[in-house]
Amino acid sequence: MLGGGAAERAGIVPGPGSGRASGGVHTVGLLVNPVAGLGGTVALKGSDGAEAQRRARALGAAPRAAERAALALAELRTRLPGVRVVTVAGDMGEDVLPGAAEVVCDRPLRTTAADTRRAAGALIEAGAGLLLFAGGDGTARDVLDALGGGFPAVGIPAGVKMHSAVYAVSPRAAGEVAAAYLSGAATAAPSEVMDRDGDDIVLYGLLSVPRVAERVQRGKVGSSLTGGDDLAGIAAEVDAGRRAGGVDVYGPGTTTHGVLRLLGVDAPPTGVTAVADGSCLAADADAAALLRLSTGRPARIVVSPIGGQGFLFGRGNQQITPALLRAVGRDGVVVVCGETKLAALGGRPLLVDTGDDALDRSLTGYLPIVTGRRRHVMYRVGER
Amino acid sequence: MTGEIAPKPPLRRYHAARWDEPLLFELSQPGQRGILPPALEPGLAADAADELPAALRRERPAALPELAQNAVLRHYLRLSQENLGADLNIDIGQGTCTMKYSPKVNDRLVAGHKLAALHPRQDDETAQGVLEILWRLERMLAEISGMDRVSLQPGAGSAAIWTNVAMIRAYHESRGEGHRDQVITTIFSHPSNAACAKTAGYEVITLYPDADGYPDLDALKAAVSDRTAALLITNPEDTGIFNPRIAEFVEAVHAVGGLACYDQANANGVLGITRARDAGFDLCHFNLHKTFSTPHACGGPAAGACGVSAELVPFLPRPTVEFDGERYFLDDDRPESVGKVRPFTGVAPNLVRAYSWIASLGAEGLREVAEIAVLNNNYLMTQMLKIRGISAPYAKGRRRIEQVRYSWEELAEETGVHSEDLGHRAADYGVHYWTSHHPYVVPEPATLEPTESYSKRDLDEYVAIMNAVAEEAYADPETVRTAPHRSSVHLNKEETLDDAGAWAVTWRAYRRKNAER
Numbered sequence: 058m059l060g061g062g063a064a065e066r067a068g069i070v071p072g073p074g075s076g077r078a079s080g081g082v083h084t085v086g087l088l089v090n091p092v093a094g095l096g097g098t099v100a101l102k103g104s105d106g107a108e109a110q111r112r113a114r115a116l117g118a119a120p121r122a123a124e125r126a127a128l129a130l131a132e133l134r135t136r137l138p139g140v141r142v143v144t145v146a147g148d149m150g151e152d153v154l155p156g157a158a159e160v161v162c163d164r165p166l167r168t169t170a171a172d173t174r175r176a177a178g179a180l181i182e183a184g185a186g187l188l189l190f191a192g193g194d195g196t197a198r199d200v201l202d203a204l205g206g207g208f209p210a211v212g213i214p215a216g217v218k219m220h221s222a223v224y225a226v227s228p229r230a231a232g233e234v235a236a237a238y239l240s241g242a243a244t245a246a247p248s249e250v251m252d253r254d255g256d257d258i259v260l261y262g263l264l265s266v267p268r269v270a271e272r273v274q275r276g277k278v279g280s281s282l283t284g285g286d287d288l289a290g291i292a293a294e295v296d297a298g299r300r301a302g303g304v305d306v307y308g309p310g311t312t313t314h315g316v317l318r319l320l321g322v323d324a325p326p327t328g329v330t331a332v333a334d335g336s337c338l339a340a341d342a343d344a345a346a347l348l349r350l351s352t353g354r355p356a357r358i359v360v361s362p363i364g365g366q367g368f369l370f371g372r373g374n375q376q377i378t379p380a381l382l383r384a385v386g387r388d389g390v391v392v393v394c395g396e397t398k399l400a401a402l403g404g405r406p407l408l409v410d411t412g413d414d415a416l417d418r419s420l421t422g423y424l425p426i427v428t429g430r431r432r433h434v435m436y437r438v439g440e441r
Numbered sequence: 442m443t444g445e446i447a448p449k450p451p452l453r454r455y456h457a458a459r460w461d462e463p464l465l466f467e468l469s470q471p472g473q474r475g476i477l478p479p480a481l482e483p484g485l486a487a488d489a490a491d492e493l494p495a496a497l498r499r500e501r502p503a504a505l506p507e508l509a510q511n512a513v514l515r516h517y518l519r520l521s522q523e524n525l526g527a528d529l530n531i532d533i534g535q536g537t538c539t540m541k542y543s544p545k546v547n548d549r550l551v552a553g554h555k556l557a558a559l560h561p562r563q564d565d566e567t568a569q570g571v572l573e574i575l576w577r578l579e580r581m582l583a584e585i586s587g588m589d590r591v592s593l594q595p596g597a598g599s600a601a602i603w604t605n606v607a608m609i610r611a612y613h614e615s616r617g618e619g620h621r622d623q624v625i626t627t628i629f630s631h632p633s634n635a636a637c638a639k640t641a642g643y644e645v646i647t648l649y650p651d652a653d654g655y656p657d658l659d660a661l662k663a664a665v666s667d668r669t670a671a672l673l674i675t676n677p678e679d680t681g682i683f684n685p686r687i688a689e690f691v692e693a694v695h696a697v698g699g700l701a702c703y704d705q706a707n708a709n710g711v712l713g714i715t716r717a718r719d720a721g722f723d724l725c726h727f728n729l730h731k732t733f734s735t736p737h738a739c740g741g742p743a744a745g746a747c748g749v750s751a752e753l754v755p756f757l758p759r760p761t762v763e764f765d766g767e768r769y770f771l772d773d774d775r776p777e778s779v780g781k782v783r784p785f786t787g788v789a790p791n792l793v794r795a796y797s798w799i800a801s802l803g804a805e806g807l808r809e810v811a812e813i814a815v816l817n818n819n820y821l822m823t824q825m826l827k828i829r830g831i832s833a834p835y836a837k838g839r840r841r842i843e844q845v846r847y848s849w850e851e852l853a854e855e856t857g858v859h860s861e862d863l864g865h866r867a868a869d870y871g872v873h874y875w876t877s878h879h880p881y882v883v884p885e886p887a888t889l890e891p892t893e894s895y896s897k898r899d900l901d902e903y904v905a906i907m908n909a910v911a912e913e914a915y916a917d918p919e920t921v922r923t924a925p926h927r928s929s930v931h932l933n934k935e936e937t938l939d940d941a942g943a944w945a946v947t948w949r950a951y952r953r954k955n956a957e958r
């Protein structure tokens with residue numbers, strides 16, 4: 058049974074509201090990745106690394122992060138007059154709106170991931186209640202490294218790659234979301250930080266992002282749980298279908314991670330987890346371990362599609378191999394998904410790319426997706 | 442001097458009343474009274490409460506607000522000024538709600554003592570008039586839907602859907618098929634369908650639209666089984682797109698032994714054109730407060746009507762109104778009935794209003810209602826689609842029936858202004874505007890439904906307002922985003938709507954929840 062406090066256990070944290078830092082003033086930390094978005098205008102796939110940045114500049118690219126951060130800040134200041142902004146010197150924040158922010162950290166010589174981490178630490182030290190950062194997936198990963206997922210942050214979309222669910226839908230919306238959180242009108246929930254790795258899309262972890270319906274980016278790739286989604290109902294439905302003595306293999310992601318937490322299993326959201334009779338058999342398990350653990354007893358595979366793209370298998374969860382899928386069978390596949398993420402697919406079918414064509418074909422057709430307790434959506438798994 | 446009337450600007454310089462009116466309980470002052478009843482005559486019991494059994498007696502008087510008559514009147518008049526009622530604004534912005542004019546003559550009819558003073562426990566013999574109206578209204582609705590019988594008992598659309606689900610359950614149980622535990626619906630059908638099925642204990646399977654916006658027939662075929670109790674579906678759906686394959690949906694459900702139930706709450710686009718029974722449906726319901734013009738009554742008591750085929754007649758709520766050729770009477774002896782879903786025979790004033798409305802129009806008039814509603818909607822759509830940043834997703838280039846779900850996705854991408862913001866700004870011009878049910882399957886949605894009540898001039902005014910608001914979103918997004926500026930209240934905290942710890946529908950709950958905070 059799932060008792061009260063479900064939201065809390067799913068990692069949803071209230072906004073600070075009246076819990077303001079110093080003397081009733083709301084404080085936001087502003088962090089700009091000055092080279093974010095550099096690659097995009099010249100059709101490079103990203104701006105991570107010195108070589109990509111050099112090439113981008115050589116191709117005539119100009120960064121756009123500062124301009125976008127200025128829009129976000131303007132919106133924040135309209136909605137929350139008197140907000141205190143702490144930031145990093147120079148083009149990592151100070152230059153966005155000169156004179157508008159308190160500089161509490163030097164501009165590092167370079168802007169490496171380590172510099173981002175140091176700067177984020179300084180902003181929190183200076184009393185920030187929320188981190189507002191401008192960048193793309195690379196920046197989000199650095200912020201995740203620095204904050205560890207517990208501290209609230211929201212991204213100003215300024216990068217080339219933005220697969221993560223941590224950005225507002227526009228720079229102004231980022232200001233709006235920050236204002237809503239700082240004033241206590243919004244709570245924060247775990248949201249996926251994802252990045253492309255070759256053809257694969259990898260989940261790096263969960264960042265705590267204020268949830269404001271329709272204002273935080275959805276439908277790209279990463280997801281977060283929004284207000285209307287019934288995570289507790291999904292967890293109860295998954296639990297009710299459990300077979301005694303069976304093993305359940307959970308794919309990565311916010312939804313499955315939320316379900317696991319509600320069922321009392323703490324495992325990293327980035328890996329594949331094997332669970333039996335309510336306890337964790339293996340976290341971050343590899344293909345061989347999963348196959349071994351699920352042989353000789355009833356097994357299910359619980360997965361949630363990758364937001365926006367709709368991949369069920371073959372992206373970000375290759376530990377779930379064709380051999381495992383064949384052993385479990387189509388009937389043992391339990392797809393879980395909040396209604397918001399489903400709506401964001403815009404009617405596009407779910408996809409599978411296991412590397413085994415015959416298996417892929419056998420998975421196509423309609424599958425019931427669990428959206429709540431005794432609630433399903435009949436949804437199509439298409440041919441790629 | 443000759444007085445000249447200054448020309449009015451093209452858009453109204455509307456401003457809502459803003460009274461900062463406290464709650465009635467906050468206005469209460471000890472000792473204030475609305476009326477002073479005369480003192481008891483000598484010889485009568487000093488306190489009638491003494492006659493009551495102790496268990497029924499309050500220990501302390503109820504904590505009711507104490508106010509003078511004029512204070513109460515002023516309070517409610519002020520609140521009514523801070524409202525945008527159907528009689529005040531061009532109420533076409535609440536798509537799916539089918540806001541139409543409720544003729545005032547019908548209010549006069551039901552305000553008369555003949556109906557207002559009628560008591561539901563009166564002997565049938567003394568209530569022949571109202572029973573005849575109920576009986577005739579039932580026949581009219583049976584004719585409009587093609588169904589065999591109709592119950593007028595439910596107090597609203599959702600109550601009617603609930604009643605239909607209860608009859609579906611009773612039907613299957615009577616045949617020894619109580620194992621059927623699934624109900625199928627679509628994401629663009631009204632959410633009350635899923636909610637009522639869930640409340641009745643059914644597992645709910647929802648179908649999403651295919652690429653053209655139609656409910657996906659293949660998904661239905663994958664969903665049906667011997668566990669299927671029923672399909673609950675709207676047509677046209679919230680998108681305003683009519684499902685031309687509806688008969689195939691019904692067949693697929695019948696093929697596995699399930700029932701097909703048509704949510705015709707809003708039948709405004711199909712009155713006199715299509716009938717539920719002709720498409721094979723076993724049950725349907727109408728919202729009399731939508732299609733048949735009675736007031737919506739802010740969530741009730743309104744009126745819903747359930748129509749059923751002959752096979753389901755035994756399960757209708759009781760009592761039914763019967764006619765033996767001479768007199769009308771109530772039949773309570775219906776052993777298979779699902780029971781009562783509301784006291785007595787339903788909300789009589791609304792039933793009389795609906796009867797009067799239908800009688801005044803006749804069969805041809807009803808069809809004309811649908812035709813004008815559809816014409817109005819397609820004119821409105823043509824004009825709306827000229828506005829920058831808007832689109833009508835799905836079924837490109839095709840006409841819609843009685844409403845359209847638009848999308849401001851393009852405008853939102855270009856300006857950062859969202860559909861809700863446009864709605865808040867529209868309130869500054871004195872009109873209502875609604876987005877969509879959740880989840881937002883159509884991004885940045887807006888749903889408009891003009892019904893037959895509005896003139897071309899009304900529609901043009903609404904379009905002009907939406908055009909001005911959209912243009913403003915491009916030129917001065919700040920003003921739109923921070924709207925409303927000329928309305929009675931600013932913004933509500935929407936987060937609290939989903940927070941059971943925050944909402945309060947009574948003063949007592951309000952105080953309790955706020956003390957706890």
Ligand SMILES: Cc1ncc(COP(=O)(O)O)c(C=O)c1O
Nearest residue numbers: 537597598599631633704706707
């Ligand atoms: C199609 C449809 N069905 C059902 C309902 C529910 O009716 P009610 O609000 O009277 O409960 C509505 C009302 O919006 C509706 O539009």
